[in-house]
Amino acid sequence: MSDSRNVADVLIIGAGMSAGVAARHLTDAGLRVVCLEQGEWVDPGNLPGNKPEYEVLGSGNWYPDPNVRRRREDYPLDVSESDLPLFMYNGVGGSSVLYGGIWARALPSDLRVRTLDGVADDWPISYAELVGWYQAVEAEMGVSGLDGNPAYPPGFAVPLDPAPIHRTGLTMAHGMNKLGWHWWPGTNAIPTRKYGEQEQCVRYGICRMGCPQGSKASTDVTHFPAAITRGLTVITRARVAEITVDERGLATGAVYFRDGQEHFQPASVVLMAANGIGTPRLLLMSTSRRFPHGLANSSGLVGKRLMVHPYASTVGVYDDELEDWLGPAGEHIGSMQFYETDASRGFVRGAKWSLIPVGGPLEAVDKWTGPTSLAEGGFWGEGSAEEMRTSIGHLMQWHIVPEDLPEEQNQVTLSTELTDSDGLPAPKIHYRVSENTRRIVDFNLARTLEAHEAAGATRSWVAGRNHTSGHNTGTARMGDDPATSVVDRWGRSHDVPNLYVIDGSVFPTSTGVNVGATICALAKRTASHLVEQARHQVVGA
Numbered sequence: 324m325s326d327s328r329n330v331a332d333v334l335i336i337g338a339g340m341s342a343g344v345a346a347r348h349l350t351d352a353g354l355r356v357v358c359l360e361q362g363e364w365v366d367p368g369n370l371p372g373n374k375p376e377y378e379v380l381g382s383g384n385w386y387p388d389p390n391v392r393r394r395r396e397d398y399p400l401d402v403s404e405s406d407l408p409l410f411m412y413n414g415v416g417g418s419s420v421l422y423g424g425i426w427a428r429a430l431p432s433d434l435r436v437r438t439l440d441g442v443a444d445d446w447p448i449s450y451a452e453l454v455g456w457y458q459a460v461e462a463e464m465g466v467s468g469l470d471g472n473p474a475y476p477p478g479f480a481v482p483l484d485p486a487p488i489h490r491t492g493l494t495m496a497h498g499m500n501k502l503g504w505h506w507w508p509g510t511n512a513i514p515t516r517k518y519g520e521q522e523q524c525v526r527y528g529i530c531r532m533g534c535p536q537g538s539k540a541s542t543d544v545t546h547f548p549a550a551i552t553r554g555l556t557v558i559t560r561a562r563v564a565e566i567t568v569d570e571r572g573l574a575t576g577a578v579y580f581r582d583g584q585e586h587f588q589p590a591s592v593v594l595m596a597a598n599g600i601g602t603p604r605l606l607l608m609s610t611s612r613r614f615p616h617g618l619a620n621s622s623g624l625v626g627k628r629l630m631v632h633p634y635a636s637t638v639g640v641y642d643d644e645l646e647d648w649l650g651p652a653g654e655h656i657g658s659m660q661f662y663e664t665d666a667s668r669g670f671v672r673g674a675k676w677s678l679i680p681v682g683g684p685l686e687a688v689d690k691w692t693g694p695t696s697l698a699e700g701g702f703w704g705e706g707s708a709e710e711m712r713t714s715i716g717h718l719m720q721w722h723i724v725p726e727d728l729p730e731e732q733n734q735v736t737l738s739t740e741l742t743d744s745d746g747l748p749a750p751k752i753h754y755r756v757s758e759n760t761r762r763i764v765d766f767n768l769a770r771t772l773e774a775h776e777a778a779g780a781t782r783s784w785v786a787g788r789n790h791t792s793g794h795n796t797g798t799a800r801m802g803d804d805p806a807t808s809v810v811d812r813w814g815r816s817h818d819v820p821n822l823y824v825i826d827g828s829v830f831p832t833s834t835g836v837n838v839g840a841t842i843c844a845l846a847k848r849t850a851s852h853l854v855e856q857a858r859h860q861v862v863g864a
Contacts, residue, residue, distance in 0.1 A: 469510075
């Protein structure tokens with residue numbers, strides 16, 4: 324095993340969204356930072372979005388499910404005990420390469436669920452403590468939108484003007500107005516003009532397959548290049564096998580495989596940024612005499628309380644040409660009308676709605692061939708060409724993001740059957756959609772169908788339940804009590820004081836919104852705290 328004596332001040336495991344934010348902040352402060360990433364850099368020229376066959380390419384090598392992609396840098400997921408597959412992307416930029424760019428802060432109530440609704444747990448921090456960090460990362464991510472969304476406390480301002488409301492958004496907004504329901508123009512991490520390293524959006528409309536223009540805020544564009552100019556070292560094709568500890572129980576670095584060879588990277592402080600699946604997997608693999616049940620796991624909660632936001636969607640067909648394929652494809656408009664708890668509905672918490680493009684012909688066919696549309700005759704056979712002609716460009720869909728409350732039995736463990744290409748155990752996903760989440764979804768699906776009708780849809784239907792969101796959270800939760808949490812309010816392990824978690828694993832509750840904004844805000848907050856407390860930080864041997 325090769326052993327580099329180039330000791331990093333900070334070693335970051337993973338090179339995704341949270342890692343990019345932290346690395347840029349830490350290198351700005353002059354710290355020596357090394358990042359280990361099992362994937363590689365994305366070549367924008369290889370992204371599918373500006374190619375005629377983009378939907379075919381996007382269903383294979385660029386598909387968000389690693390069990391479909393099956394790249395060398397991917398690890399398989401054992402989903403034999405899961406109601407749905409899970410999404411993630413391995414490479415510099417992580418899942419931000421393939422996310423839609425929708426930008427949504429958590430709401431104040433999201434962090435006080437126990438206090439307000441008597442379920443789950445409150446976060447150890449408040450919305451007020453996060454506001455400044457949200458503002459800071461919104462400036463770094465080129466977020467565009469319209470200030471003043473009444474669903475949030477006053478002061479939600481973003482750095483860039485919004486994109487014009489799309490035809491789909493205008494059509495649906497009229498329907499929402501008829502119903503008296505909240506809507507707001509989309510807030511997206513997609514710049515409406517050139518902004519730093521980000522190019523102006525050219526409206527490809529394929530944000531969920533990567534942005535070949537370099538517009539959408541993925542951290543391989545927004546953060547890593549700047550951090551590298553300040554001294555960051557990114558080691559790609561580096562699959563981490565273990566976080567090592569010394570006799571005092573402090574983290575000393577990481578063992579990793581690269582091209583079949585074993586290496587060791589020493590570090591004074593280790594930051595876990597491998598997402599809500601990869602982080603618990605690696606902590607559980609990092610056993611020792613001192614930590615026989617996995618690193619940072621004295622609470623027994625590493626891997627437990629997995630939350631994933633099982634999406635649902637409805638689609639409507641409209642007489643007017645909507646150009647629904649036209650970008651930006653983050654969110655045309657959104658609604659928080661049914662976000663907060665109303666006990667009369669028979670469940671707690673709620674959901675955010677996002678009006679997003681249906682996309683190209685293959686996705687349109689997929690939406691048409693759902694169970695409801697099949698009952699109406701389907702998209703194949705006689706008449707399908709006419710259906711194609713009258714629906715492509717005439718569809719719009721509501722995506723529902725339900726708050727998924729923590730359940731102890733929903734968890735990540737280590738598979739005893741599957742391994743990755745280096746022989747390391749794959750994560751096994753145990754996940755069942757809870758009854759409360761099902762009720763949230765059913766209620767909101769019914770309301771979105773009402774919205775389609777009010778907006779003038781000639782037909783509308785449920786296009787799917789239990790879509791995978793890629794919002795993998797909760798598996799190393801933060802809290803003040805070491806007996807009931809894995810990390811403290813700063814993301815620092817209760818058990819290993821020089822080990823931090825900065826990805827979505829730390830969420831005590833999933834919130835009911837897309838998670839990228841909160842992940843970035845927390846990562847920058849933790850990195851800032853680490854810099855401020857550097858002289859007091861305990862470090863490994």
